[in-house]
Amino acid sequence: MESPVVVITGASSGIGEATARLLAGQGARLVLGARRADRLDALAAELGGEVRTRATDVRRRDDVAALVDLAVSTFGRLDVFVANAGVAHVGGLDTQTVEDWDEMIDVNLRGVLHGVAAALPVFRAQSAGHLVAIVSTSGLRIVPDQVVYAATKNAVRTLCEGLRQEAGPHLRVTAVSPGFTATEFVDTVADPARRREYQERMAEIAMPPDAIARAVAYAMAQPAGVDVGEIVVRPTAQN
Template sequence: MNATESKVVLVTGASSGIGQATARHLAAMGHRVVAGARRTDRLAALAAECDGAVNGVELDVASLDSVHAFVAHAMARYGRVDVLVNNAGVMPLSPIADLRVHEWDQMIDVNLRGTLYGIAAVLPGMRARGSGHIVNISSVSGHRVDPTAAVYSATKFAVRALSEGLRQENDDIRVTVVSPGFTHSELTHQGGAPDARSAARAATERLAIPAAAIAEAIAFAVAQPPNVDVNELVVRPTAQR
């Protein structure tokens, strides 16, 4: 990849799972990657692994100030942002009747508000340049609703709706939604009702595809020419129903 093909790519939630795999894969392709997450020790390890092709920055997507600082860091270092991958997400599953309101708020804050904050931080610059690409990570749960996943699905349906609206409002900015199925990640490691968490973890262990598969789908969308917008990709295990 030559200098004109190399893009400045921001990836949120890059300390594990899909975000980490995406940062690693895009850096290996020759892109300049700024990886954001709260666990800075993991970002440092990722940067060392990638021989400096990944620049790690502390990021809390639920804080608008933190997201603006993340983008400002990329602008100061590289002068522009070509691609934002809104990947950070949480998935504490539970029946609605459990009334885990704090976890509902967390999913809204990270999965939806965090996506909006990312868009708000990069969109003005992209519009001013007349180019850019925003990749939002939804889920197969953004296409269907299952018991214990109602609130999670609500946030992921919202990400798809938001993305489609953003696409229709802009002629020069590409918008891609990637909806992963069961994928090896840490989504099932924290929060939620114990029974729901155990069931999700068992299904993941039985069916999951590697996070690298999602990273490659993102890379495919990013690699298209400016006049080609890959709007939506659903990537799941062959055996997943």
């Protein structure tokens, strides 16, 4: 596909930012969303070319719809929606708060559904389109302290398989499961000791985020009739 039009949520850091960098280098036209608009604008200025940004909270349906509208009004179409924005609260079910669970459900699951609600009608009208969801290996090997996070990611995995079956011959759906990836993801762990533990482990074994960007680019690069359903990418040192 020449110069695909790609929306990426959570493009202000980590995997979303790395995906924006890689795809921009390959000639994609990008619409980037996240809450930290200053970071999106700095990235867009650095990338140059055809990049638009919009402050977006994926918990708000209207924000995500506006991101898709921006792609269509600027570039005339939407080829790929990368549902990447995500949050994790780690800790046991005894100690986590219902607010922690609500935020993970609202961002990781409801946020992706807002993307489907906005992008699917455009994909249907074009008879083409590709949803890429960034899920997690936390949903493949379930470990303590990441239970609700894993549940939200596996809900999205289920959504992807269901959408794939409903999609018909023209749409593509890909779930990418990263293992431990060096991003800002663990910087928000509330407990300082746990945060340090995760950050040290990240420095020790995590993959650079462009490992996941390449997986997204691989799924996108397949011919229209080829649908890459699942990609799992882990650091070799991860259990």
